[in-house]
Each structure stands twice: as structure tokens, then as C-alpha cells.
Amino acid sequence: MEVVVNAATSVDGKLSTHERRQVRISGDADFDRVDRLRASADAVLVGVGTVLTDDPHLGVKSEDRRVERLRNGRPASPARVVADSRARTPSDATLLNDDAETYLLVSAAAPEDRLATLRDVGATVIEAGEERVDLPAALDALEAEGVERLLAEGGGELIYSLFSSGLVDELSVFVGSLVVGGRDAPTLADGEGFVADFPTLDLRSVERLDDGVVLTYRTE
Numbered sequence: 001m002e003v004v005v006n007a008a009t010s011v012d013g014k015l016s017t018h019e020r021r022q023v024r025i026s027g028d029a030d031f032d033r034v035d036r037l038r039a040s041a042d043a044v045l046v047g048v049g050t051v052l053t054d055d056p057h058l059g060v061k062s063e064d065r066r067v068e069r070l071r072n073g074r075p076a077s078p079a080r081v082v083a084d085s086r087a088r089t090p091s092d093a094t095l096l097n098d099d100a101e102t103y104l105l106v107s108a109a110a111p112e113d114r115l116a117t118l119r120d121v122g123a124t125v126i127e128a129g130e131e132r133v134d135l136p137a138a139l140d141a142l143e144a145e146g147v148e149r150l151l152a153e154g155g156g157e158l159i160y161s162l163f164s165s166g167l168v169d170e171l172s173v174f175v176g177s178l179v180v181g182g183r184d185a186p187t188l189a190d191g192e193g194f195v196a197d198f199p200t201l202d203l204r205s206v207e208r209l210d211d212g213v214v215l216t217y218r219t220e
């Protein structure tokens with residue numbers, strides 16, 4: 001499976017405010033680039049932190065791209081995937097609507113009643129890990145479901161875990177021209193942080209877009 005991570009950060013590396021309030025960092029051209037990435041993916045992954053704060057849709061927005069996918073025998077939008085160890089995704093979350101399939105990656109610690117509720121509203125549950133989602137095992141299970149290209153859109157906890165498990169193939173970051181600040185604001189990679197064996201990246205392109213730049217890396 002090819003795993004592509006995409007996010008937008010301020011110049012000081014923040015994904016959102018210290019209150020975890022979503023910030024419009026990308027401009028129209030960058031949102032269109034993200035839409036192209038979504039259209040090229042079989043599934044889009046976020047952590048449950050992003051679902052709880054942003055209630056994202058994660059679908060392809062361009063009608064032309066949805067039509068093109070259908071013409072190629074694919075669903076109009078990629079599947080939505082949430083890393084959600086304890087099944088905290090609200091049953092009325094937007095990404096559980098009928099626009100695309102939705103997978104919840106949970107751990108053995110997820111309460112049965114929550115799983116039943118979420119299955120009732122259409123989610124497909126994949127269990128991997130005891131206390132927290134075991135991402136390598138969960139991604140293997142997704143691959144068995146036909147997901148060959150996975151776009152991970154954040155947030156910082158999830159992106160850190162993907163790097164720490166060596167699962168990232170490509171990273172693109174839009175760096176917008178604003179400073180968000182705040183020592184507690186989410187950054188591109190949070191988690192516990194690396195103290196050695198830092199993942200190193202190979203910078204492949206630098207593109208000026210909107211009022212910022214898109215940096216694209218492959219992992220080594």
C-alpha cells in the first residue's frame with residue numbers, strides 16, 4: 001500500500017490553534033490540490049481527534065473528478081477511515097453519511113455498545129490492537145479490502161504514529177504565510193516525539209501556491 005500524508009501548517013508548524021480550532025491555512029488553489037489527492041486515493045484517513053474537532057466530510061468536492069472516478073468504475077469519493085481506538089466517533093458525524101464507505105479502525109478496548117451503534121449507522125469496523133489502534137495491522141486489513149493508495153490528512157497525533165511505524169511513503173505540506181503560535185497547538189507530528197532515529201525525508205519539489213509553498217517529500 002502507498003501511504004501519502006498531506007497537511008497544511010502555519011510557518012511555525014501548527015495545524016490549528018491551541019484550542020484545536022480549525023484554521024483556514026490553505027487557499028483555494030491548495031484546497032483544489034488536496035481535492036486532486038483525494039480523487040487519486042482509495043481511502044482518506046484521519047484520527048478521531050480531527051473528527052471530534054472538525055467533523056470533516058473528506059469527500060471529493062469537484063463534480064468533474066467524481067464523474068471521472070465513476071467512469072473508471074470507482075466510487076465517486078474514496079472511503080473514509082478513522083483511527084478511533086475506543087469508538088468515540090459520534091454516530092451523527094458527517095463522515096458516516098451515505099456519500100462513501102466509512103471504516104472505523106478500533107482496538108479491543110472499544111465498548112461493544114458503541115461498536116453496535118456505529119455499525120447500525122453504516123460503519124465497517126476493523127479491530128487491530130489491544131488498547132490503541134495497531135496501525136500496521138489495521139493498514140494491512142484495509143489493503144485486504146482493496147485500499148492500495150491511502151491519503152492521511154492528520155491530525156498531528158496520527159501523523160506522528162504513521163512516521164513512528166515507518167508507514168509513510170510520501171508527505172506533502174502546504175506551509176501558509178501565517179503564524180498561529182501556542183505551545184499546545186497541534187503540530188504536523190505530535191505524539192511522544194523522536195529522540196533518535198529521526199525519520200529523514202528526501203525533498204522532491206517546492207511549489208509556490210496561493211500565499212504559501214507546497215513541499216513534497218518521499219521517505220528514504
Ligand SMILES: NC(=O)C1=CN([C@@H]2O[C@H](COP(=O)(O)OP(=O)(O)OC[C@H]3O[C@@H](n4cnc5c(N)ncnc54)[C@H](OP(=O)(O)O)[C@@H]3O)[C@@H](O)[C@H]2O)C=CC1
Pocket residue numbers: 006007008009014015016017020021022023025046047048049050051053054083084085086088132133134135153154155156157158159161186190
Ligand atoms: N491543517 C491541517 O491540515 C489539519 C489540521 N487538523 C487539526 O488537527 C487537530 C486534531 O489533531 P490531533 O488532536 O492530533 O488528533 P488526530 O486527528 O491525530 O487524532 C488523534 C487520536 O487518534 C486516535 N488514534 C487511534 N489510534 C492511534 C494511533 N495509533 N496513533 C495516534 N492516534 C491514534 C487517538 O485517540 P483514541 O486513543 O481515542 O483512539 C488519538 O488521540 C484539530 O485541531 C484539526 O483541526 C487535522 C487535520 C488536518
Ligand SMILES: Nc1nc(O)c(N)c(N[C@@H]2O[C@H](COP(=O)(O)O)[C@@H](O)[C@H]2O)n1
Pocket residue numbers: 006007008022023024025026027034046050054055056057058059153154
Ligand atoms: N489541507 C488543509 N488545509 C487547511 O487549511 C485546513 N484547514 C485543512 N483542514 C482539514 O481538512 C479537513 C476538512 O475536510 P472537509 O472539507 O470537511 O472534507 C479536515 O480534516 C481538516 O482538519 N486541510
